[in-house]
Amino acid sequence: MNTLLEVQQALAAHLELPEGDTAPTSVPISGGDTHQAIDLRWGGGRWFVKLAAPGERAMLEAEADGLVALAATGTIAVPECVLCGAGQEGAWLVLAFETLTAQGDEEALGRGLARLHRHLGKAHGWHQSNWLGQSRQSNEPHANWCQFFTRQRLLPQYETALARGYRDALAPQFEQLLPHLPERLNHAPKPSLLHGDLWSGNQGYRRDGAPVIFDPAVSYGDRETDLAMMTLFGGFGPRVLSAYEQAWELPPGYHWRRQLYQLYHLLNHLNLFGAGWLARVQTQLRALCDEL
Numbered sequence: 001m002n003t004l005l006e007v008q009q010a011l012a013a014h015l016e017l018p019e020g021d022t023a024p025t026s027v028p029i030s031g032g033d034t035h036q037a038i039d040l041r042w043g044g045g046r047w048f049v050k051l052a053a054p055g056e057r058a059m060l061e062a063e064a065d066g067l068v069a070l071a072a073t074g075t076i077a078v079p080e081c082v083l084c085g086a087g088q089e090g091a092w093l094v095l096a097f098e099t100l101t102a103q104g105d106e107e108a109l110g111r112g113l114a115r116l117h118r119h120l121g122k123a124h125g126w127h128q129s130n131w132l133g134q135s136r137q138s139n140e141p142h143a144n145w146c147q148f149f150t151r152q153r154l155l156p157q158y159e160t161a162l163a164r165g166y167r168d169a170l171a172p173q174f175e176q177l178l179p180h181l182p183e184r185l186n187h188a189p190k191p192s193l194l195h196g197d198l199w200s201g202n203q204g205y206r207r208d209g210a211p212v213i214f215d216p217a218v219s220y221g222d223r224e225t226d227l228a229m230m231t232l233f234g235g236f237g238p239r240v241l242s243a244y245e246q247a248w249e250l251p252p253g254y255h256w257r258r259q260l261y262q263l264y265h266l267l268n269h270l271n272l273f274g275a276g277w278l279a280r281v282q283t284q285l286r287a288l289c290d291e292l
Contacts, residue, residue: 003090058092062130066218104205110243117192122221157267191220200235228261
């Protein structure tokens with residue numbers, strides 16, 4: 001039995017499909033870096049199915065947990081979670097299929113993101129770990145944002161990079177940067193609910209122009225981290241950020257902090273995809289140190 005057959009059996013039981021229902025059709029979807037994705041049509045419905053190895057069930061459960069948390073805010077649409085589970089052959093996450101385009105109401109995305117960020121937690125962090133790509137993120141709550149970002153985000157990625165042989169390339173400037181973080185991150189951000197991995201590949205627009213976000217790595221933290229990710233690789237029009245700032249102005253010092261938050265993602269890319277990202281990380285470190 002393969003994983004997709006296990007998914008079909010679980011979905012049939014969940015939806016109470018009658019025996020002898022029409023045979024399902026499934027089409028692979030390209031574009032994912034981490035898991036296999038399937039467009040599954042069956043029983044009059046259509047689902048987006050993400051398939052993973054049996055030991056990766058926790059990754060998919062964390063993603064589902066994040067989607068449910070985002071949906072509960074009623075601020076920006078997310079795909080509906082239908083089913084998450086695992087069998088002998090693999091793990092799966094089943095979502096309602098969304099037909100999305102690359103263009104839509106950019107102002108609505110900016111305003112919706114600002115509303116999302118106004119949903120606040122008691123501390124920076126989350127009730128469980130989750131994943132950024134294949135990298136596990138610890139989310140142990142901290143009242144102090146600098147401590148959370150340093151201990152739960154930046155240092156784990158830096159230490160992984162050192163273990164992979166990049167000490168000589170990174171340590172001099174990173175060790176110069178580290179003592180300045182308490183001063184530079186003293187803006188006391190409120191613990192906003194974050195998407196956590198908001199690059200352009202994790203959002204789209206419905207046919208009516210409404211924005212949809214997906215594939216989150218949710219936590220509470222500095223709202224600027226979502227904006228930093230959005231501006232790291234491009235893909236978001238200027239109207240998105242303009243609408244966001246009109247809804248919720250950014251505090252002084254954002255430009256430097258944005259570069260710091262982007263460093264976390266660049267280190268993650270270095271650790272996941274190799275030395276081709278080293279020059280980009282070094283450039284980011286130099287820019288941060290030059291502005292100290």
